[in-house]
Amino acid sequence: MNSSQPSADLFDVVIAGCGPTGAMLAAELRLHDVRVLVVEKDTEPVSFARIVGLHIRSIELMAMRGLLDRILPHGRQRPAAGLFAAIPKPAPEGLDTAHAYLLGIPQPVIVHLLEDHATRLGAQIRRGRALAGFEQDDEGVTVTLSGGEQLRARYLVGCDGARSTVRKLLGVAFPGEPARNETLMGEMKVGVPQEEIAARVVKTHQPFWLKPSGEGMYSVVVPAAGVTDRSEPPTLDDFRTGLRAIAGTDFGVHSPRWLSRFGDATRLADRYRVGRVLLAGDAAHIHPPIGGQGLNLGVQDAVNLGWKLAAQIRGWAPETLLDTYHSERHPVAEAVLDNTRAQTELLSPDPGPQAVRRLLTELMDIAEVNRHLIEKITALDIRYDFGEGPDLLGRRIPDIPLKTGRLYDHLHQARPLVLDTTTHLTVDGWSDRVDLIPDPTAPLTTPALLLRPDGHIAWIGDHQQSLNTHLTRWFGNPTH
Ligand SMILES: Cc1cc2nc3c(=O)[nH]c(=O)nc-3n(C[C@H](O)[C@H](O)[C@H](O)COP(=O)(O)OP(=O)(O)OC[C@H]3O[C@@H](n4cnc5c(N)ncnc54)[C@H](O)[C@@H]3O)c2cc1C
Structure with a gap:
């Protein structure tokens, strides 16, 4: 220093x-x-x-840290459906999770x-x-x-x-790519009756909605006239211009609660x-x-x-x-x-992408395709590269039942964990930082596994020597 x-x-x-x-x-x-x-x-x-919501993997993480019970009352659970490009398909069957829902919050x-x-x-x-x-x-x-x-x-x-x-x-x-489009989003009052709004809100391919959000306010989303540097928030006039361009009227919007904008830059x-x-x-x-x-x-x-x-x-x-x-x-x-x-x-409203969308919509009737896309969006498909090994290696573990409650209840303190159905393994030398649960009832397809604090599987096996090597690889040298 x-x-x-x-x-x-x-x-x-x-x-x-x-x-x-x-x-x-x-x-x-x-x-x-x-x-x-x-x-x-x-x-x-x-x-x-x-x-819009917390996805399955984030919900699992909240459960893993003992936070889910505090969060659930604030959100609305809905099926994990319609997530990919807003293609309306039912939630896939058989997702390997104890939390197969989205949480709108x-x-x-x-x-x-x-x-x-x-x-x-x-x-x-x-x-x-x-x-x-x-x-x-x-x-x-x-x-x-x-x-x-x-x-x-x-x-x-x-x-x-x-x-x-x-x-x-x-x-x-x-x-990456700079923003090509910008969207205005805000909450405000409108100066016309609800029936007039319903009649004027036309279906467009662009993001556009105007719907009641409570206490006399309306949530408004409308394409912006152009792309800005976004350092300044938009004005009410920007919303009026956008609304007139897409709906032919500005609905007499006034008294905004908040106004914001977002772009589609990818970096x-x-x-x-x-x-x-x-x-x-x-x-x-x-x-x-x-x-x-x-x-x-x-x-x-x-x-x-x-x-x-x-x-x-x-x-x-x-x-x-x-x-x-x-x-x-x-x-x-x-x-x-x-x-x-x-x-x-x-x-995109262009004919080419619309044709691909129709094709994908058909393909999503195949259960595997639907599941693949939903697992991708909800981050259930992640497999970190931990080297050669069975498919489970590097993947997250779902919240399975154990003799002593559920697995995620044991991860609240973010400590690594060995889950051992053989009951002959030890974590001696690492017990200051690694926990061990000997549980012959655990529904595993492997004899034992080592979990990182983020719930990803870092080792699979049943030999003490191999476990020790992996404990050292991930959690350092033993204390004696
Ligand atoms: C319309 C819209 C809808 C979205 N819907 C979803 C959704 O449904 N699901 C989803 O997962 N994501 C959604 N997102 C994305 C999500 O909002 C962001 O990805 C998320 O906010 C990122 O969180 P963050 O903490 O990384 O950054 P931010 O939320 O941007 O937080 C950064 C913080 O840093 C502060 N800060 C900035 N500069 C400094 C500084 N110099 N010193 C100190 N503090 C600073 C800021 O004030 C801010 O509080 C949506 C985004 C938009 C625009």
């Missing part, structure tokens, strides 16, 4: 941004007793509802619940403080906030959204880590909201990164563990970007 750096306020991790990704990461780190500070530029949490509610979870676990969250700069050296990162205050941390994570300051200051490239950061600085969530990847995947992807990044960064800070991480965050999550985001590109094409 050089002499200009402050001695006070030393944190293990500073997170820039308290959206869903930053809040989830803060909580994951606190489960491992990491001293974490989240700095958030906005003084108040976001108030506008931009999310507004983004502000999710952020509030995750922020509350992180705070209860001991994370500090300072609102109204924007990260303005940082410098990293061999021992840590000095973070400068917009008022000039400096903080010192061992690691910095940019969870600061699509326009990430952290990513820009890091100089990480963000290649992926080249690197998720540069030294002691990492990127997660929208800071690392952006894509159109078709299929409602962005928040889910960010929360899943956080769960992948949390325990690895904690292990690095606690000192037991194997040398390459932190780099597996990029090698595992970058390809997952790449695949999500690709499926949103495909869905965007399928929503």
Whole structure:
């Protein structure tokens, strides 16, 4: 540390941004007793509802951390159907999960619940403080906030959204396609009766709706006149122009509660880590909201990164563990970007894409095709590359029943776990960081497996020596 750096306020991790990704990461780190500070530029949490829902894998993660019971009453469960390019097909049968549904829940509610979870676990969250700069050296990162205050941390994570300051200051490239279209979204009152709206709202291929959202307000989504740099929120006049262009009237809209816009840019950061600085969530990847995947992807990044960064800070991480965050999550985001590109094409009104859409609609009557696409959107299809091995290796495990409750109940503290039906294995040497459940009743197709804190299967087998090798690979050297 050089002499200009402050001695006070030393944190293990500073997170820039308290959206869903930053809040989830803060909580994951606190489960491992990491001293974490989240700095958030906005003084108040976001108030506008931009999310359609939590997907199956995110719902599983909430169950895995004991959060689901708190979240479920705030959302509406619906079948996992119609997710791919909004092609109306029933939910596939036989999804291998205890949570085969989507949870419709507004983004502000999710952020509030995750922020509350992180705070209860001991994370500090300072609102109204924007990260303005940082410098990293061999021992840590000095973070400068917009008022000039400096903080010192061992690691910095940019969870600061699509326009990430952290990513820009890091100089990480963000290649992809710029926005071609922009959509306005907001909540406001209308000056005409409901019957007139129903008569004027015509079916178009473009995103457009105007529907009651409660308390006399209407939720409005309408294509924008052009593409802007999106640094400024839209005005009510922008909505009036858009509505007149698509419906021939502006419906007398007035008194907006909030106005926003989003584009269909598709970009992926080249690197998720540069030294002691990492990127997660929208800071690392952006894509159109078709299929409602962005928040889910960010929360899943956080769960992948949390325990690895904690292990690095606690000192037991194997040398390459932190780099597996990029090698595992970058390809997952790449695949999500690709499926949103495909869905965007399928929503085009042009005759070619419409013909492909009709063909795919037919193909989705084949159960396997429907399941394949829904597993893709809901992130059940992820298989990390852990090397040669059976198909289960690298995949997530569903929440199975055990002698002692359900499996996910044993993952609330984000500790790795050996599930052993042979009952002759031990985790001696790692018991400070790895749990063991000997349970001959566990419905497994393998004798034993090693689960990472994110619920992915890191080893399958029944030999102690082989288990020890994999415990060392993932969770470091034994303590004796
Ligand atoms: C219309 C629409 C519908 C969507 N629907 C869905 C859906 O159904 N499902 C889904 O999964 N996703 C959906 N998304 C995507 C989802 O909203 C985003 O992917 C998600 O918000 C990303 O979370 P994040 O925490 O990474 O980033 P953000 O939510 O953008 O949070 C970043 C935070 O960082 C803060 N910040 C920025 N700069 C700084 C700084 N310099 N210092 C400190 N703080 C800073 C910001 O104020 C913000 O609070 C939708 C998006 C849109 C536009």
